Amino acid sequence: MQHTTINDVRICACDTSADSTIYSTVRGALLGSRFKSLDELKSVISIEYFNDNADTDSTIHGNSKVCIRDCSNGMEVVNVLASGISQGDIAAARDGDFWDHLSIIFRSPYAVSNRKDLERVFLLARFRPNLFGEGDVAFFSLAQASFRNINTADLAFANSRDTTEKGYINTFNHITAQAFITSCxxxxxxxxxxDIHERYYHPELILGKFTEKQIGDLDEGPVDNYVDLINNEWGQQIGKQLKVKYNINRETWWKPELVANYLNDLQHYYSWALQIGFKPFKPEDEQVTKFSRKMNAVMNRKSF
Incomplete structure (x- = not known):
């Protein structure tokens, strides 16, 4: 199945986040740690499944998809997760034989034509000390750094689950990664x-057919993953704005000052969306200087 972009952002009259007492002060970014059930999440976002044989068939057919919408502060983001290749398929094609490569070509010409950029993204998203030295940083490192920068404990940590990896850190990780990928x-x-990440680890999201165990698993089940998909969309919208603000392109040289400014803009968004405060990043911060070097190495390498 070819990749098609049907996700977007638009003005909306409703505001599902504002309508929920859970999210009365939140605009845009979602915290999975605030939800106690899938039904509670559905009171904030819209989830609609499309599968011709949904009542009798658990197979993910070519026309299967789920549409997830979040309307916040008058803006609506939409994610459509459909059947297609997964992260595992790409890894198999990379490491496999001729037939594995041929399968990817037919199933996803988009992945083939964007192979080099996908490799760059995976390098930025993973810890690779063998390539970038001890203490290598990735998107997750930046999310952890933003979490440590929170300086309004009384506002931010009233809910103990927000302090876990599935709270602020997970939200920051998805939005930070998607913003950088969109900008670059x-x-x-x-x-x-x-989408390929979610299809690989959680294909059941497309049909909405979950076991009771999956529904009850707030850390790895549908609540967590639908929140991730919505946060991906908000991250993309921020990434588009910052791309314009800093005139980012493939030739951009990521000085520590630019990395710090970019991360501080992300923190300004988190502050506005989640009503919490942060201390700012500085160009000389270790995480900033290391990510600056990694960005420049990855974006300027011609082969891997």
Missing amino acids: FSEELADFVG
Whole structure:
């Protein structure tokens, strides 16, 4: 199945986040740690499944998809997760034989034509000390750094689950990664990366057919993953704005000052959306200087 971009952002009259007492002060970004059930999440976002044989068939057919919408502060983001290749398929093609490569070509010409950029994204998203030295950083490192920068404990940590990895850190990780990918490459590539990840680890999201165990698993089940998909969309919207603000393109040289400014803009968004405060990043911060070097190495390498 070819990759198509059908996700977007638009003005909306409703505001599902504002209508919920859970999210009365939150605009845009969602915290999975605030939800106690899938039904509670559905009171904030819209989830609609499309599968011709949904009542009798658990197979993910070519026309199967789920549409997830979040309307906040008058803006609506939409994610459509459909059947297609997964992160595992790409890894198998990379490491496999001729037939594995041929399968990817037919199933996803988009992945083939954007192979180099996908490799760059995976390098930025993973810890690779063998390539970038001890203490290598990735998107997750930046999310952890933003979490440590929170300086309004009384506002931020009233809910103890928010302090876990599935609270602020998970939200920051998804939005930070998707913003950088959108700014450096494109919204389409960011969307593709987010979707292949979820299709690989959680294909059941497409049909909405979950076991009771999955529904009850707030850390790895549908609540967590639908929140991730919505946060991916908000990250893409921020990434588009910052791409314009800093005139980012493939030739951009990521000085520590630019990395710090970019991360501080992300924190300004988190502050506005989640009503919490942060101390700012500085160009001389270790995480900033290391990510600056990694960005420049990855974006300027011609082969891997």
